[in-house]
Amino acid sequence: MTHFTERVKDAVKKIPAGRVATYAQVAACAGNHRAARQVAWVLHSSSRKHGLPWQRVINSRGRISLKPGQGYERQKALLKNEGIVFGEDGSIDLERYLWKPNVGE
DNA sequence: AACCTGACTTCGG
């Protein structure tokens, strides 16, 4: 595991409940904003172990990347449980819920 | 080392 992967996990853990972060944002925190895909891989690989609030990581469009039946509903339920409100099209208002690193921490 | 893969992102059409 590279240092980057560890940083990704650490960054994800920092995301506070009720907030969300994009893959690119997490990647940036880990050192490479271009490694968004790798972030997805890490989550997919580590989510099994609990410990990671993977549900708080969404794509740049403010929507869940998982497909229905592939975890979409599960993630949506977890986020709603944290107080996040979804649009009728299943989108999340990033202006309101996006995690702001350095702010409030 | 080479090739494949993925919960991505951006740009065009």
Next chain:
DNA sequence: TCCGAAGCCAGGT
């Protein structure tokens, strides 16, 4: 808004 193509990164085989 949807679809396809291209770029990008690191781990797994």
